């Protein structure tokens with residue numbers, strides 16, 4: 001019997017090489033768990049019918065990479081040639097991916113077994129996976145609660161032992177927030193370090209694909225596999241950080257923790273994390289990020305602006321759903337009106353507004369200017385400290401239904417995660433302890449943020465923190 005709950009990629013790799021089990025047996029163990037749990041949790045939208053034959057292929061070819069034979073789940077906004085992909089939306093019903101996303105190609109080359117595609121907030125817009133057209137995903141640690149979002153399905157798949165690891169996408173926190181809600185490690189890599197080719201675009205200047213895993217080492221293994229220059233995405237670059245520096249000084253922007261909205265338990269857990277890091281030898285310094293309080297406002301202007309433009313392609317002609325109207329405009333209105341959910345329509349409207357002729361200077365251009373200011377704040381901070389730490393979220397996983405009618409409360413969930421996307425720097429969420437609510441232990445996360453291409457610092461600090 002394989003103990004799936006404790007298994008890591010590193011352990012599984014050893015087990016496969018030692019012939020303790022085959023890739024088929026390992027995959028079968030996950031499929032069994034999915035058939036027990038997925039009905040309730042709704043982590044997977046589809047389990048691929050060729051998962052076992054992918055595993056057989058790896059068993060035949062041998063284990064040439066750390067991901068060979070490792071069962072993984074992928075978010076429903078990643079293209080896997082010949083398979084359905086819907087981005088959690090009715091508008092892509094029936095759509096079949098015509099090519100592999102670069103990350104999928106790389107995972108296939110590494111011999112990973114792709115088990116299935118996971119539920120998500122429609123087009124990655126949300127923090128709870130309640131905005132999916134295919135039902136809510138439940139948090140496997142407490143099924144009354146959300147798993148976080150938008151990569152809630154990818155995170156729940158790992159948390160319910162339905163995959164050993166998964167891929168998500170992060171535009172404003174969608175990997176880190178759900179990872180922290182489910183007690184897992186979630187990495188948002190440096191913008192452009194992982195190709196977006198074959199990722200359905202939400203906010204193109206913010207989107208990044210990243211891993212969800214149980215350990216930091218596993219996160220590093222997947223990051224090393226999927227990152228790198230790609231001729232299909234001109235924003236990619238090769239990893240420049242050839243001269244890694246061992247981090248010593250960590251900055252804490254205490255001023256942002258003082259502004260309301262953060263639960264008392266989160267603050268005390270964060271203080272414990274700070275003490276733990278001190279005992280590991282890190283120097284902690286109070287830093288100022290003067291413009292950071294504008295981050296959410298900037299994000300909720302730039303992101304919808306990009307969304308409104310990226311989602312213009314779903315016109316009822318090129319992809320998926322088509323509903324007949326009286327004429328061409330009628331086709332558009334019907335298809336988009338019925339194909340997109342409420343949150344997506346809200347963001348298209350906001351985005352169209354902030355980009356419209358009369359308001360462009362007042363909103364979009366101001367947000368672009370502030371984005372620069374926020375980036376300068378981080379550059380200055382990183383001249384004094386090697387990495388910055390904050391809680392990942394203001395509270396633990398909230399209850400299903402609690403915030404669906406209050407979009408602003410939902411948006412506030414992203415307060416700590418959004419700045420890294422605005423600036424393009426890497427950030428990781430790692431488990432930092434638990435808080436008791438309603439008699440259940442709910443996990444919390446510590447976020448570590450580093451300068452561009454300094455993922456190695458996140459891994460180093462994370463590994464020390466994790467083993468202490």
Ligand code: GLN
Nearest residue numbers: 124126170171172173174
């Ligand atoms: N929760 C944020 C939003 O709704 C972030 C989403 C994401 O990172 N994809 O936009």
